[in-house]
Amino acid sequence: MTFNCSKRGLDSLEVQTKKLPIENSYDLVIVGAGPSGASLAAHAEHAGLNYLWLGEPFSFWLYHILPNDLRSPAAASGINTPINDMDFISFAQCIGVPIDQPVSMPLALAYFNYFVTKQNLTPLPFTAEKVDYQDNSYNVQLRMADQYQTVKCRNLVWCAGLKGMENIPKILRQIPSKNFTHSSDTNIPNTLSKDYKIAVIGAGQSAAEHAILAIDSGAQVKLLIRDSNLIFRNLHSPGNHLYKWCSKNADSFVYRLPSFIQKRFLSYLLKGTTEPKMKLINQWDKLKIIPKFDLIQANVLSDGKLELKARSGQCEYVDHLILGTGYKYEINKIKPLSDLQHQIKSSDGFPLLDENCMSSVPRLFFGGYAAMKRIGPKCQFIAGSALTSKALMYGISQRLKHDN
DSSP: OOOOOOOOSOOOOOOOOOOSOOOSEEEEEEEOOSHHHHHHHHHHHHHTOOEEEESOTTHHHHHHSOSSOOSSOGGGOOOOOSSTTOSHHHHHHHTTOOSSSOOOHHHHHHHHHHHHHHTTOOOBOOEEEEEEEETTEEEEEEEETTEEEEEEEEEEEEOOTTTTOBOOOGGGGGSOGGGEEEGGGOOOOSOOOTTOEEEEEOSSHHHHHHHHHHHHTTOEEEEEOSSSSOOBOOTTSSOOHHHHHHHHHGGGTGGGSOHHHHHHHHHHHHSOOBOGGGGGSGGGGGOEEEOSOOEEEEEEOTTSOEEEEETTSOEEEESEEEEOOOBOOOGGGOGGGGGGGGGSOEETTEEOOOTTSBOSSTTEEEOGGGGHHHHOGGGGSGGGHHHHHHHHHHHHHHHHHHHO
16 A cells, blocks of 8 residues: 655646756855745845755645635735735736635645745755865755756745655654655545555644544544544634734744743644544544543554554554644754754754844854744744745845955
8 A cells, every 4th residue: 555655636737947057155045945935035036136946846845735715814815025016915916806705725835836936936956965064155056957067156045844844753653655655745545445454643634634534435434632632723714812812922032031941831832633624524523432442552463453552551553643733843853954063053953043033153053943943933924934045045145245
């Protein structure tokens, strides 16, 4: 049975990409072509900077997120830019789409394409293979297939997102990877035998969505959670006042908190939660939820099945395991920055950043999810691009002024 990653049934984006040859030196190189990278590229374009934007546009959205409706409403689904009328609501009104309905993934991708094309943003579909810092500038080795080129830049911003940061429990790293997949890489076959058993570990939206998809395919499915119950809450619905207030205001104080308090606070805000509307899905009553299942051991049996043991002594036997365990950011996993790792100060895996999102290495900035400890949990959402781009552009412009 195949559970490998593939495109999630969506058409690829038709974004114009930059072709070789390119220049040898830039004021700024942006690594990562998701919403955070796109926002910064828009600001750099507007400011007239000599910049290079790297990455396949919105590839994480195309390949690693289920094509379901966005959890954010229309007002919070726009990428930040200094240009007027480039927010999602303006786009939706322009094409005659209602803004009081959930934002579909195809519509979000159409907006991303519009955002990039209208502002003449041209990413280079190369990966950054290796980075070193010499004489107050960065050498960035670029690669696409068998093509290589090295460029210099005075400022480097890493917005490469969460690919490679999948949270894989240590217990599972000792068994063959064919027996389990992370939710970001799981492509569930359309039709499975009714005797085929799937377990999904996790208590968040992704875990619930994959469990329902597996039920749709015809399999027997169990959702294994460590807590007693799933937590249902939505930032954009009534209730959960403390959680909503903390999420809304975290950017103004989270960076001031002592490290040990900050860690617990972010854990509270990032704890897996499920949309209340999931309860209304037709297949929800077929989902069997196993509470207080704290996985402590996993074994592959002679018949190929996977034995999962909980701390309580309970065992589950399944044909495949899907991990809805989210992500754990660890800066030492970023291989292109390996030569700089000993210089980058970090805490709980995140780089420690100043008010402009610059790390302890001069002119090395971080955006998107990596800026969590500086910006707060908003940086994990599209709307958080306003906070990161503002901080990054100020820091970069100040250093460019100093150079001149």
